[in-house]
Amino acid sequence: MNSLRAFKTLLRFSFLRLFWSVNTMMVLLPVVGCFLFVLRRGFGKITPPENAFDAFGTFLVFIFSSFLIPICALGFGTTALGAEREEQTLVFLLTRPIPRWQVLLAKILASLPLSCGIVMTSFALYCLLVGSIGLKAFLIYWPAMLGMTIAYVALFQLFAVVFRHPTMLALVYALVIELFVGNLPGSIKRLAINFYGRSLIYGLGITEGLKTPRGFEGIPAAQAYWTLAGITGGCLFAAFLLFQWKEYRDTP
Amino acid sequence: MIDLAPSSTTEFDLTFSRVTKFYGAVIGLNDLTCRIGPGITGLLGSNGAGKSTLLKLASGQLRPTQGEVRIGKLKTTSTSAKRLFGYCPDVPNLYEEMTGEEFVRTMCALHGFPDDEVRDRTQAVLQEVGMADRAKRKIAGCSHGMRQRFKLAQALVHDPQVLLLDEPLTGIDPGGRQEINDLLFRLADKGKSILVSSHILHDIEMLADQILVLGRSRLVASGSLSEIRRLLDDRPLVIEIIADNPRSLAAELMTFGQVLGCDLQENRLRVRTKNASDFYVRIQDLVVNGRQTIRQMQSLDEGAEAVFEYLQQGKHSS
Structure with a gap:
């Protein structure tokens, strides 16, 4: 018996289970919807180029990073462990000779490539559709998009560890709380990942003509990067700690 | 200590030492001390008596609030202990999208066996639980009895020393019960320790050499079938x-x-x-x-x- 082989089996099993789940389809629907929107909007045809960059940047802030990234992250981040809890199958994993931290690690590693893959591929696709402005946007913003995705995945993994029905809670959180809190005045908006994402996008895009909306007081891009890294690290640390000690009694 | 295997101590005995488990303010198991050795031990109790809590403690899913649970020298919560037991939970759901064979094979592979061994063990255990001919069926389309057998197969597939079975006979027809009983008798003859829970006295009477009776989270009686019968008389x-x-x-x-x-x-x-x-x-x-x-x-x-x-x-x- 080999522990590494068991871990690799769990990783492959978790990845394939996520990939072939209905979630993949659910996540791809808004991705396709956005593709059609970008195609129809014709960002590349807007003149002068600064205005095109600004319009595409606005799409990235308000639709891509505020809606599509959280959906992709929760579609896989929450479900990786959350589905095992909701379907009461977690017991079969917890009674295998695999340390608990490895169970969670496998779930995170299975969900990250899917979430990040769909986010980054769709982002690249939209940028390609837009043309040279899009290419410029991709080169500027890809670290911000990746950072936000990873932060959301970490947060939603924590949701799955803590809550018995994490998917619904994560959906409400992503679509209501994040947008609501992220747009509140004062310092309370700093509780939302979305706020740091927008700060990054505005901070990085300002030199290329992206206009910061009136009333939005972001933080410097470097600070936003570090904060996203901190949120990711904090959520993952809390998730591992709780998963190690939490007793799951999800049976009926 | 209540010793349910006085004549045959092995290195894989399941030992509860003054085990108490609280769920918040609610007590799940109260001051249980016993040793379970080779053979079939029945765990009898009404719903909510603490049977599942005991089995979850034995399978390392729960940590005792007080006391300790060990298999041999290992705490049941340790990763190494999980190689020694097979657990058949009382949950209706399995991985519904899989076939029975895929489910058992995956559970076997999660023990870290090489691929060819996983294949051989899966075939052998499916044969043993009488599901070899129905192994290619999707679990989603399986009856409760078939699911019970697949669950039993995943618990047996790594050839554990200790088997923990939570209501394994629920939903199985009389013929199937006899087959599973025969399988458990064969395993007991090989020296395995088997702890089977049920809330049906008759099920346990048919199976167990030794019986633990739980009531309101306490051990209320224990001993051989004849000893329990004398108490009941x-x-x-x-x-x-x-x-x-x-x-x-x-x-x-x-x-x-x-x-x-x-x-x-x-x-x-x-x-x-x-x-x-x-x-x-x-x-x-x-x-x-x-x-x-x-x-x-x-x-x-x-x-x-x-x-x-x-x-x-x-x-x-x-």
């Missing part, structure tokens, strides 16, 4: 009898030493008795000798709840 029982001449019958019954009282309601006679076995023998004599005609006779509190209630009262008074 002494419990008071209410028997309802419909006879042609209930008054005369009541007068005769009151001369029996086992009868504590009679209560006549229309033509129904309710008899409170202790030592039911002796009572049944004596009333049989009355009928055979033609002194009384009895139309119907039934015990009013033969249910598992009444049995546990009685054993629990005995525990408190002792």
